Amino acid sequence: xxxxxxxxxxxxxxxxxxxxxxxxxxxxxxxxxxxxxxxxxxxxxxxxxxxxxxxxxxxxxxxxxxxxxxxxxxxxxxxxxxxxxxxxxxxxx
Amino acid sequence: xxxxxxxxxxxxxxxxxxxxxxxxxxxxxxxxxxxxxxxxxxxxxxxxxxxxxxxxxxxxxxxxxxxxxxxxxxxxxxxxxxxxxxxxxxxxx
Amino acid sequence: xxxxxxxxxxxxxxxxxxxxxxxxxxxxxxxxxxxxxxxxxxxxxxxxxxxxxxxxxxxxxxxxxxxxxxxxxxxxxxxxxxxxxxxxxxxxx
Amino acid sequence: xxxxxxxxxxxxxxxxxxxxxxxxxxxxxxxxxxxxxxxxxxxxxxxxxxxxxxxxxxxxxxxxxxxxxxxxxxxxxxxxxxxxxxxxxxxxx
Amino acid sequence: xxxxxxxxxxxxxxxxxxxxxxxxxxxxxxxxxxxxxxxxxxxxxxxxxxxxxxxxxxxxxxxxxxxxxxxxxxxxxxxxxxxxxxxxxxxxx
Numbered sequence: 001x002x003x004x005x006x007x008x009x010x011x012x013x014x015x016x017x018x019x020x021x022x023x024x025x026x027x028x029x030x031x032x033x034x035x036x037x038x039x040x041x042x043x044x045x046x047x048x049x050x051x052x053x054x055x056x057x058x059x060x061x062x063x064x065x066x067x068x069x070x071x072x073x074x075x076x077x078x079x080x081x082x083x084x085x086x087x088x089x090x091x092x093x
Numbered sequence: 094x095x096x097x098x099x100x101x102x103x104x105x106x107x108x109x110x111x112x113x114x115x116x117x118x119x120x121x122x123x124x125x126x127x128x129x130x131x132x133x134x135x136x137x138x139x140x141x142x143x144x145x146x147x148x149x150x151x152x153x154x155x156x157x158x159x160x161x162x163x164x165x166x167x168x169x170x171x172x173x174x175x176x177x178x179x180x181x182x183x184x185x186x
Numbered sequence: 187x188x189x190x191x192x193x194x195x196x197x198x199x200x201x202x203x204x205x206x207x208x209x210x211x212x213x214x215x216x217x218x219x220x221x222x223x224x225x226x227x228x229x230x231x232x233x234x235x236x237x238x239x240x241x242x243x244x245x246x247x248x249x250x251x252x253x254x255x256x257x258x259x260x261x262x263x264x265x266x267x268x269x270x271x272x273x274x275x276x277x278x279x
Numbered sequence: 280x281x282x283x284x285x286x287x288x289x290x291x292x293x294x295x296x297x298x299x300x301x302x303x304x305x306x307x308x309x310x311x312x313x314x315x316x317x318x319x320x321x322x323x324x325x326x327x328x329x330x331x332x333x334x335x336x337x338x339x340x341x342x343x344x345x346x347x348x349x350x351x352x353x354x355x356x357x358x359x360x361x362x363x364x365x366x367x368x369x370x371x372x
Numbered sequence: 373x374x375x376x377x378x379x380x381x382x383x384x385x386x387x388x389x390x391x392x393x394x395x396x397x398x399x400x401x402x403x404x405x406x407x408x409x410x411x412x413x414x415x416x417x418x419x420x421x422x423x424x425x426x427x428x429x430x431x432x433x434x435x436x437x438x439x440x441x442x443x444x445x446x447x448x449x450x451x452x453x454x455x456x457x458x459x460x461x462x463x464x465x
Binding site: 191193194195196197198199200201202204205210212214225226227228229237238246247249250257258259260261262 | 373374375401402403418419420428430431432433434435437438440449451452453454455456457458459460462463
Binding site: 280281282308309310325326327335337338339340341342343344345347356358359360361362363364365366367369370 | 377379380381382383384385386387388390391396398400411412413414415423424432433435436442443444445446447448
């Protein structure tokens with residue numbers, strides 16, 4: 001799962017009808033370092049996440065496992081809202 | 094799902110016969126920043142998108158979920174046409 | 187699907203026996219821009235492509251859909267030979 | 280599988296209920312070279328790994344194979360703790 | 373499939389029991405050019421490859437197709453040992 005931040009919403013009226021009822025949020029992935037660029041993407045929200053929250057995002061075919069419907073064309077889904085992330089100080093730089 | 098823009102069409106006469114009847118569009122993914130490069134790719138269109146429109150593209154095995162046919166060799170499909178994308182101003186740079 | 191060019195052949199005598207009978211071609215993916223590097227890879231050919239031709243390549247689990255055999259360990263397959271690719275001039279740079 | 284190091288823990292109270300009971304660790308992937316950046320990510324732990332240990336991480340749909348439950352939305356899992364890694368000296372630089 | 377070179381071995385005593393009996397090799401992917409970095413990874417060996425040999429590696433869910441066991445958490449497998457790779461001279465640079 002990647003670590004990301006919810007930074008916005010996206011709306012699409014004309015879409016695959018299997019996507020009806022799903023909420024789509026704009027995600028900014030965590031960066032590796034200063035100057036690093038991270039391309040935003042869109043994930044379906046299954047946990048009630050809001051703008052500004054740090055989230056865990058599952059990508060690929062595993063995203064559909066969260067939806068319990070095998071044939072929904074979703075490749076990214078928010079599966080958790082991060083309470084805290086603890087990294088040992090010796091690994092910080 | 095990634096955010097992209099439809100920038101053109103692609104034609105292929107000699108192709109896997111399972112692809113017959115599908116429309117293929119050239120997609121330019123959204124960029125992370127100035128000077129960033131984004132390699133164009135090709136997606137099947139399931140929502141009637143046109144050149145110049147911003148779209149949501151599902152990649153990987155989930156793309157086949159949109160086609161309702163498990164055995165079509167497609168790894169990218171346009172699942173929605175973006176009406177609007179709202180990003181909180183504090184996340185803009 | 188990605189856009190690539192067939193630039194060569196690859197031979198492997200000792201291989202997973204499920205790969206017997208398949209033709210493998212070396213693919214150079216399209217580049218995002220000058221100075222951009224694109225790592226070559228290998229794809230199974232299902233459409234009779236030849237060296238120098240531009241092709242559509244499906245990657246990931248969807249590649250196996252072209253083979254009609256679920257249990258062949260292939261993650262890239264040429265699904266079409268590109269006749270033409272038309273990109274609107276306003277998107278060229 | 281990628282080679283990574285466990286550098287921390289992550290907690291999420293509000294999450295997909297299918298994730299209940301799983302332990303999530305923060306992984307730093309091995310780097311290609313000096314100055315190279317590696318974005319951290321999160322993997323479920325199935326082997327009892329601890330902070331500071333080098334691990335093998337399986338990504339994508341194969342991660343779910345470790346869980347023996349097809350419908351858990353997990354795309355990365357620690358499948359082994361590395362005892363030693365031996366690289367022939369002629370390939371070192 | 374990607375082109376890589378076997379550069380070493382990896383051992384893990386504590387691992388997912390489904391991985392028992394598999395041989396794991398360290399792979400260096402082919403590079404796009406001088407100065408390019410390629411992060412090493414680990415693949416299961418199904419063809420008896422040895423250190424120094426150039427190999428074809430299948431990644432993702434297709435890797436499990438080589439194992440004939442759907443529920444083994446493997447995302448990379450060596451499916452062939454490359455005898456020769458012929459690239460047309462006009463594509464060399």
